[in-house]
Amino acid sequence: MNDILQVNHIEKYYGNKGNITKALDSLSFSVQEGEFIGIMGPSGSGKTTLLNCVATIDKVTSGQIIIDGKDIVALKKNQLSAFRRDQLGFIFQDFNLLDTLTAYENIALSLSIHQVNPHEIKTRIMALAKLWDIEECLAKYPYQLSGGQQQRVACARALVSDPSLVLADEPTGALDSKSSRVLLESLSAMNERYQTTIMMVTHDTFSASYCQRILFIKDGKIFNEISKGTQSRKAFFNAIMDVLSVLGGDSADVL
Amino acid sequence: MYFKLALKNVRKSYKDFAIYFLTLLLSVSIFYTFNSFDQQEVILNLNKEQLTLFQLISQVMTMLSVLVSLVCGFLILYANNFIIKRRKKELGLYMMLGMKNSRISRVLVYETFMIGLISLIGGLLLGFFLSQGITLVSANILAVSVDYHFVFSVPATLLTVLSFMLIFLVVMIFNTWIIGKYQLIDLLKANRVSEKRLRFPRPVSLILFAIALALIALAYYMGIRRGNLMMIMLVGAAGTFLFFFSLSGFMLRIFKSFPKFYYRNLNVFVLRQLDAKISSTHVTLSFVCLMLLLSLGALATGFSINQYVKNMLDPIGSFDVTYIKAMSTGTASDPTGDLQLDSKAIKAVYALNQYQSQHSFETVDVSDLSETMQSNLQQISARQKLYVIPLSDYNAFLQLDGYAPLHLDQQQTVLLNGNTNMTQTYEALKSKQITPFSTPLTVIDAIQPKTLFSVYNFYNQALIVNDEAIPAGTEGNQIVSIKLAEGLSDTVFADALSEQLALNPDLYPDPTVATKTEAIAQVSMINMMMTYVGLYLGSIFLISSVVVLALQQLSEAQDNAERYRVLSKIGVSQTMINRSILAQISVYFIAPLILACVHLVFGFDYVIAMLQAGAGLKNLMQPAILISGIVLAIYGGYFIFTYQSSKNMIANALK
Numbered sequence: 042m043n044d045i046l047q048v049n050h051i052e053k054y055y056g057n058k059g060n061i062t063k064a065l066d067s068l069s070f071s072v073q074e075g076e077f078i079g080i081m082g083p084s085g086s087g088k089t090t091l092l093n094c095v096a097t098i099d100k101v102t103s104g105q106i107i108i109d110g111k112d113i114v115a116l117k118k119n120q121l122s123a124f125r126r127d128q129l130g131f132i133f134q135d136f137n138l139l140d141t142l143t144a145y146e147n148i149a150l151s152l153s154i155h156q157v158n159p160h161e162i163k164t165r166i167m168a169l170a171k172l173w174d175i176e177e178c179l180a181k182y183p184y185q186l187s188g189g190q191q192q193r194v195a196c197a198r199a200l201v202s203d204p205s206l207v208l209a210d211e212p213t214g215a216l217d218s219k220s221s222r223v224l225l226e227s228l229s230a231m232n233e234r235y236q237t238t239i240m241m242v243t244h245d246t247f248s249a250s251y252c253q254r255i256l257f258i259k260d261g262k263i264f265n266e267i268s269k270g271t272q273s274r275k276a277f278f279n280a281i282m283d284v285l286s287v288l289g290g291d292s293a294d295v296l
Numbered sequence: 297m298y299f300k301l302a303l304k305n306v307r308k309s310y311k312d313f314a315i316y317f318l319t320l321l322l323s324v325s326i327f328y329t330f331n332s333f334d335q336q337e338v339i340l341n342l343n344k345e346q347l348t349l350f351q352l353i354s355q356v357m358t359m360l361s362v363l364v365s366l367v368c369g370f371l372i373l374y375a376n377n378f379i380i381k382r383r384k385k386e387l388g389l390y391m392m393l394g395m396k397n398s399r400i401s402r403v404l405v406y407e408t409f410m411i412g413l414i415s416l417i418g419g420l421l422l423g424f425f426l427s428q429g430i431t432l433v434s435a436n437i438l439a440v441s442v443d444y445h446f447v448f449s450v451p452a453t454l455l456t457v458l459s460f461m462l463i464f465l466v467v468m469i470f471n472t473w474i475i476g477k478y479q480l481i482d483l484l485k486a487n488r489v490s491e492k493r494l495r496f497p498r499p500v501s502l503i504l505f506a507i508a509l510a511l512i513a514l515a516y517y518m519g520i521r522r523g524n525l526m527m528i529m530l531v532g533a534a535g536t537f538l539f540f541f542s543l544s545g546f547m548l549r550i551f552k553s554f555p556k557f558y559y560r561n562l563n564v565f566v567l568r569q570l571d572a573k574i575s576s577t578h579v580t581l582s583f584v585c586l587m588l589l590l591s592l593g594a595l596a597t598g599f600s601i602n603q604y605v606k607n608m609l610d611p612i613g614s615f616d617v618t619y620i621k622a623m624s625t626g627t628a629s630d631p632t633g634d635l636q637l638d639s640k641a642i643k644a645v646y647a648l649n650q651y652q653s654q655h656s657f658e659t660v661d662v663s664d665l666s667e668t669m670q671s672n673l674q675q676i677s678a679r680q681k682l683y684v685i686p687l688s689d690y691n692a693f694l695q696l697d698g699y700a701p702l703h704l705d706q707q708q709t710v711l712l713n714g715n716t717n718m719t720q721t722y723e724a725l726k727s728k729q730i731t732p733f734s735t736p737l738t739v740i741d742a743i744q745p746k747t748l749f750s751v752y753n754f755y756n757q758a759l760i761v762n763d764e765a766i767p768a769g770t771e772g773n774q775i776v777s778i779k780l781a782e783g784l785s786d787t788v789f790a791d792a793l794s795e796q797l798a799l800n801p802d803l804y805p806d807p808t809v810a811t812k813t814e815a816i817a818q819v820s821m822i823n824m825m826m827t828y829v830g831l832y833l834g835s836i837f838l839i840s841s842v843v844v845l846a847l848q849q850l851s852e853a854q855d856n857a858e859r860y861r862v863l864s865k866i867g868v869s870q871t872m873i874n875r876s877i878l879a880q881i882s883v884y885f886i887a888p889l890i891l892a893c894v895h896l897v898f899g900f901d902y903v904i905a906m907l908q909a910g911a912g913l914k915n916l917m918q919p920a921i922l923i924s925g926i927v928l929a930i931y932g933g934y935f936i937f938t939y940q941s942s943k944n945m946i947a948n949a950l951k
Contacts, residue, residue, distance in 0.1 A: 098865065119869060126867025137862045141568040149559055151866050159555035198866070 044107075045205055045238045046072040046095065051104030053090055053261075064090040065101070066261035072206075075236035077229060079252035081244060081281070083288065087261040089210065092242045096129060096208050097121045109205045126154055130199030130207040134214035136191040138183040144194045145179040151202050169197045173227055189220030193227065200231065209241040213248050225251045246285065250278040257288055264288055298399060302406035309383070315850065315937065316375045317415055319843050320460075322930075323368045323836070324419020328456045329426040330357050330364075330832040332449035336431045341441045344787070345814045349821040356825060357832065358455070364836050365459040369466060371840045376408075376467050378847045380474060382854070391480045401472040408471065412464040420453060427452075430828075437824045501545030508542055511535030516898040522720060524668060528902070532895065533586060539891065540581040544574040562868065562876045569856075569880055574887070577848055581888050584841040588892035589899070591837035595926060596896060597903055598830015599919030614697070615646070615777040616786040617793065618750035618810045622803055623649065623772045631776040634803065635796050641789060643779040648693065648749045650683040650758060651772035653732035657682070660730050669721040676718075676757070683758040683772070684732050685712065690760050697747040702760065709737040710760045714745055718757065732759055733767055750777045751815045786811040831926075838927065842934040845885055849938050856942075857949030864950050873950075874943055881939050889931065 053065040064087045072078050082088045093099035095106060097113050106113050108128055116124055131137075138147050145166060152162045170176045173193045178186055186194065192212060199207050212228070213221035229251045231237050243249050251274070257265040265284050269277045306313065333354040342350060380387075390400050428446070435442045515532035518524075548571045551558050558564055574581065621631055631647040656677040662670050690712075691701040702710065709730065713722045722742035729736040737759075780789060790809035797807035860873050 096865070119871075122864065122867050122869040124867070125865070129867070131865050133865075137865070139565065139568070139859055139862060141572045141859075142564065146564050146568065150562075150564055150863075153559040153564060154561060154866075154868055154872070156560070159559040162559055 043074050044071040045074045045109055047107040049105040051094060051101045051106060053094060054102045063261050068261065068263060070256055070263060072238060072240060074238055077232040077239045077253045079249045079255040080242045080258060081249055081255055082258035086258045088242045088258050092208060092210055097125055128205045130202065130204035132195055132199050132207065132209040132212045134211040136195045138191055138195055140183050143180055143182055144175065147194060148198045148201050151198050155202055165201055169201055173197050188216050189223060192216060192224055200237065205238065207237055207239045209239060211243055212241065213245060221248065246278060246281050249281050250274050255281060257284055259288055298403050299406050302403045302410060306407055306410050313379065313411065315846055316379060319371065319375055319839065320415035321419045321422060322839055324416055324456060324460060325423035325426050326835055327361065327364060327459065328420055328423030328452050329430055330828065331361055331455050332427040332452035333357060334451060335427060335447045335449040336434055338447050339431050339443055340435055341443055345817040346438060349817055353821065353825045353828065360829065360832060364832065367836055367840055369463045371843060372463055373467060373470060375843065375847060378851050380471065381851065388480060397475050401475050404471045405468045408464055408468050416457060416460055420456060424448065434824060437827065438820050501542055501549055504538060504542035505546035508535050508538035511538060519898055519902045536585055536891065537582040540574065540578040544571040562872055566876045566879050570883055573884060580844060580848060584844050585888035585891050587837050587841040588888055589895045591834045591841065592892055592896045593899065593903060594830045595834035595923045596900055596919060598827045598834065599922055614748060615751045616780040616812045617790050618775060618777045619797060620806060621774045621776055622805060623774060631774055641781055641784055643781050646777045648689050648775045649772060650685050651766050651770040653682045653684050655731055660725060660728050665724050669724060672718060672721050682732060684766060685758050685760050686763040686766060687760055688763050693747050693749055699746055704762050706762055707737055708740045711739050711742040712745055712758045712760055713742055714756055737761060750775050751810050751812050786813055838930050842931050846934050846938040849881055849884060850941055853942050853945040857946050860946050861950060877942050877946065878939055881942065885935050
């Protein structure tokens with residue numbers, strides 16, 4: 042399979058001379074088409090910076106990020122927004138639905154900026170709404186929906202334009218456990234059925250256990266990487282816990 | 297230290313304060329300009345009559361300034377409130393750091409003081425230049441020469457400083473009060489709350505909009521039929537209010553039925569934003585629309601009166617002086633017989649005899665007339681006596697100006713009407729019977745006077761009857777008008793004449809002598825006063841309305857930044873975002889202006905009729921261009937400013 046995302050030795054520095062923070066330190070990895078990859082790490086490890094760089098919202102100091110064969114680091118500002126529009130889908134922790142638009146219109150917006158005709162918009166939204174079980178939410182406004190429903194609408198918005206890569210930033214961060222489960226099951230079903238490539242940043246072990254592969258980041262570097270392979274979700278969950286307990290600092294750090 | 301903090305705040309948030317500054321600057325300068333008429337007196341070469349009237353204008357302006365300073369006060373308070381709201385988090389931080397409320401208030405007081413000081417000085421400077429321009433306008437209207445030099449009006453400066461100091465004092469008190477009211481948690485969590493609002497199903501929103509249009513149309517219709525002003529205003533205001541209440545729902549429904557348009561680019565977002573904005577601010581929009589109407593109306597009236605009065609000046613000129621002589625005996629005597637006048641100075645003497653009727657309109661059967669007309673007639677019967685003019689006198693004056701004489705039968709009369717506001721009512725009296733004395737007469741016509749009977753225009757109403765129809769011994773008076781020999785000063789002649797008249801109060805109860813110079817001065821002064829009142833009120837109301845619109849837009853920029861961030865993340869380009877901002881601000885600014893303009897087109901006719909200026913209005917192009925220029929400058933300026941600020945705010949938020 043092809044690599045949909047290739048990250049080569051990216052570095053991201055904050056601050057100025059004499060006081061430099063390395064948020065990302067020569068980080069490299071790749072994501073294959075159809076993969077559901079998780080990024081984990083403690084606060085300040087650089088995982089959100091990584092996501093923002095891949096999302097073309099932030100710029101790296103050096104290195105390459107290649108998405109679907111295109112080096113996004115070299116793109117100009119105008120090209121970047123077009124690239125985001127055409128290639129990427131976003132799911133945010135706080136849903137980020139537009140509060141003045143109905144659920145239907147929120148989803149439709151990401152197609153209407155692609156100049157898709159209204160008939161096609163309707164067919165695609167209806168198909169997705171069925172998958173995400175939000176058919177009865179479509180005519181409602183975000184404030185009339187529960188958190189779980191809002192996030193499912195947001196997922197539908199991210200997926201409706203058939204992006205080559207979906208980026209999810211703590212998608213369950215604002216949801217209760219039941220809604221989280223529903224959402225993650227749907228995400229992984231989408232991934233299996235339609236080969237949607239998903240990159241999810243989280244520090245919730247339960248969420249991470251739905252991924253196929255997990256990258257652990259610490260101090261801007263890759264600390265560890267584990268794959269689910271054929272093991273059960275429960276076994277994978279425990280494997281993640283083990284890595285986390287080491288990641289959190291070993292006993293030598295505690296005096 | 298607090299002063300330093302305040303200074304830094306003002307400097308740092310100058311962008312937030314920019315619209316506040318701009319508004320203050322404009323208000324102060326306009327206030328100064330229209331109070332600085334004493335300065336014009338010095339520059340313009342005015343004659344005695346003009347000077348007296350000029351002082352009158354000065355007084356009127358000062359009185360109007362009370363109203364203007366109230367409007368300015370509210371406007372400044374509104375703008376200040378907007379700034380405080382935007383700074384809630386900053387104020388919350390001060391509180392968190394342990395600063396006492398009184399200290400925070402003190403910082404705000406210093407800030408207000410600084411802003412006030414800067415804008416007062418700047419506004420006075422600007423007003424100083426503006427007032428020079430106004431002086432030139434006065435010179436133009438009065439057609440007098442200018443003895444040009446820069447002068448500075450001390451009373452105007454004092455009045456401006458005093459008024460605005462009072463306003464700033466109120467602002468300071470308000471800020472202190474509001475700081476005391478805030479809870480820390482509210483300040484820190486001053487984020488938006490998604491509003492829930494009433495949404496109507498499709499038919500209801502369509503019906504509401506239709507009702508709004510119907511009400512507005514009704515108001516226009518009542519205006520055309522010259523209905524009761526109060527009722528027209530009420531119906532019109534209700535229609536306007538309902539218009540903005542239902543506009544967004546209606547607009548959304550309409551556009552939704554064109555999915556090709558609705559789901560293109562950001563259209564769905566722009567329309568939804570506008571929908572939310574218009575429906576949450578429909579009250580404000582209605583007020584702004586009516587305020588704009590007031591402003592445009594004031595400007596339009598002011599400038600058109602100018603046109604009207606210029607036309608009115610033409611007929612003046614046949615007579616030089618006019619005075620009134622009583623006829624207690626009931627018989628007309630030689631009008632100048634008892635006076636010692638220099639016969640060389642007098643070219644010709646004309647007298648119009650007018651007699652007091654015994655009865656007025658109460659003798660007319662008006663049961664088939666509308667209620668408004670009936671009450672109009674009643675008011676006139678109660679207020680003033682109906683004068684009766686003998687046909688021979690009337691025809692003499694007609695002949696003087698080369699018109700064909702009027703013929704009347706014994707039982708006939710003609711209603712002479714100088715009051716254009718009553719034209720319709722008097723027209724309705726045609727072929728009815730009126731009994732000014734003992735015999736009933738038929739009104740065969742209601743006409744406007746073709747000629748002048750004195751130096752002044754004829755403004756009232758009178759009956760023209762055959763000479764024999766007036767019973768002997770009826771009381772009345774003579775309006776005596778004199779044409780003077782070439783090159784004589786009517787003012788000097790009038791002064792001498794007036795002294796003589798004062799000696800015989802029985803014959804001359806009112807010894808004032810009206811002169812042509814005076815009439816011209818008065819006419820051009822009315823003209824100038826209307827122009828200035830229009831300009832003054834018009835510009836202040838215009839600024840007030842547009843500032844409210846601008847603040848409404850800017851106050852949402854913070855909330856909107858959040859929405860644009862989402863749009864930017866899902867791949868909407870900066871160009872597209874800017875375009876959507878422009879579209880939103882344009883619609884928001886233009887909607888009330890358009891409605892106000894339509895209102896004005898229909899309402900203007902009514903205003904002109906009320907001011908009895910109907911006949912004189914011929915050329916409306918010039919005032920229209922002038923007004924458009926003023927509106928474009930102020931409205932357009934604030935529009936561009938609002939667009940740029942919103943764009944910058946959002947661009948900064950997206951960085």
